[in-house]
Amino acid sequence: MSDLETLSRDLLERIHAAVDLTSLEAERVAALGKQGAITGLLKTLGRMTAEERQVEGPRIHGLRERVAEAITARKAALEAAELERKLATETLDMTLPVATGPQGTVHPVSQVMDELAEIFADLGFSVATGPEIEDDWHNFTALNIPETHPARAMHDTFYFGETDGERRRMLLRTHTSPVQIRTMMRQKPPIYIIVPGRTYRSDSDATHTPMFHQVEGLVIDRGIHMGHLKWTLETFLKAYFERDDIVLRLRPSYFPFTEPSAEVDVGYSVVKGRRVLGGSDAWMELLGSGMVHPKVIANCGLDPDEWQGFAFGCGIDRLAMLKYGMDDLRAFFDGDVRWLKHYGFSALDVPTLSGGVGA
Numbered sequence: 338m339s340d341l342e343t344l345s346r347d348l349l350e351r352i353h354a355a356v357d358l359t360s361l362e363a364e365r366v367a368a369l370g371k372q373g374a375i376t377g378l379l380k381t382l383g384r385m386t387a388e389e390r391q392v393e394g395p396r397i398h399g400l401r402e403r404v405a406e407a408i409t410a411r412k413a414a415l416e417a418a419e420l421e422r423k424l425a426t427e428t429l430d431m432t433l434p435v436a437t438g439p440q441g442t443v444h445p446v447s448q449v450m451d452e453l454a455e456i457f458a459d460l461g462f463s464v465a466t467g468p469e470i471e472d473d474w475h476n477f478t479a480l481n482i483p484e485t486h487p488a489r490a491m492h493d494t495f496y497f498g499e500t501d502g503e504r505r506r507m508l509l510r511t512h513t514s515p516v517q518i519r520t521m522m523r524q525k526p527p528i529y530i531i532v533p534g535r536t537y538r539s540d541s542d543a544t545h546t547p548m549f550h551q552v553e554g555l556v557i558d559r560g561i562h563m564g565h566l567k568w569t570l571e572t573f574l575k576a577y578f579e580r581d582d583i584v585l586r587l588r589p590s591y592f593p594f595t596e597p598s599a600e601v602d603v604g605y606s607v608v609k610g611r612r613v614l615g616g617s618d619a620w621m622e623l624l625g626s627g628m629v630h631p632k633v634i635a636n637c638g639l640d641p642d643e644w645q646g647f648a649f650g651c652g653i654d655r656l657a658m659l660k661y662g663m664d665d666l667r668a669f670f671d672g673d674v675r676w677l678k679h680y681g682f683s684a685l686d687v688p689t690l691s692g693g694v695g696a
């Protein structure tokens with residue numbers, strides 16, 4: 338057997354025996370690299386006579402080609418084997434059921450906010466938001482509650498220290514109504530928005546927590562009147578409580594930012610010791626509302642002769658308690674997982690009007 342054949346057999350054997358890509362690369366360098374065996378042989382061609390070269394040239398080039406092919410083939414085989422190994426060890430059976438159910442639940446307040454967005458989206462309203470840390474101009478002054486107004490004291494406001502007189506005093510918003518102002522100043526009418534969000538007042542008992550949730554409604558358009566307000570509230574509450582027999586009663590009231598203002602009561606009856614909404618046996622107060630005061634519209638740079646509207650504000654926690662039967666508001670914010678397991682919602686229980694906005 339010639340030297341060349343021995344070398345060829347030896348090289349090919351080692352290439353086949355390479356167990357991984359690193360050792361294969363070492364074999365490639367040993368054969369075809371700058372100092373490689375075959376490279377060395379190719380160099381000898383220069384020193385040969387023309388006749389010798391005619392015989393040896395094709396043999397050496399042939400050997401180089403076979404070795405290069407063997408390396409390519411071995412490389413492909415090693416890569417395929419590696420992929421096989423990965424696929425075998427990293428299996429993921431997509432048909433298996435989830436072993437443990439999701440641990441968390443959607444808080445009833447979040448669920449109700451989603452329900453509100455769904456109901457009002459169907460009426461052409463979009464969802465607006467604003468900052469929880471407000472200044473007193475947006476929270477009070479622009480809403481027609483001047484510095485000396487007694488309504489400021491009624492709100493039990495959390496203030497952030499004193500101001501130097503120049504800057505507006507900062508506070509935790511006491512209601513979602515400042516977002517009325519922010520929206521009217523930013524966006525040209527017509528405006529149809531709801532504003533769900535956190536609000537703060539220094540107050541705490543079974544039905545009051547220092548942080549609570551409100552939803553504001555605001556419509557600014559041409560020719561809006563109280564009839565639109567009443568219809569909107571009725572449509573909203575019938576959809577929310579999923580009952581057609583919801584009856585509303587509008588009582589004259591007072592808010593500095595609406596004129597006229599109305600407190601809205603909803604009818605209920607007591608069935609087996611529980612309040613059930615619907616009918617008109619008894620009444621409970623549910624929300625505040627009214628026609629947006631012309632001064633508020635003017636404060637936002639709009640002409641009150643051209644634009645009118647209505648607004649309402651409603652406690653979201655209260656809405657949740659009435660629909661889902663919790664009786665202590667403080668438990669909402671205790672973060673007790675047992676309470677959340679009992680009253681929370683599945684993440685997949687997305688409220689839709691077609692599928693129902695109920696539980």
Ligand code: PHE
Pocket residue numbers: 511512513514553592595625626627648649650651
């Ligand atoms: N902002 C009022 C409150 O918190 C509620 C309200 C909103 C009343 C809009 C009328 C119009 O009590």
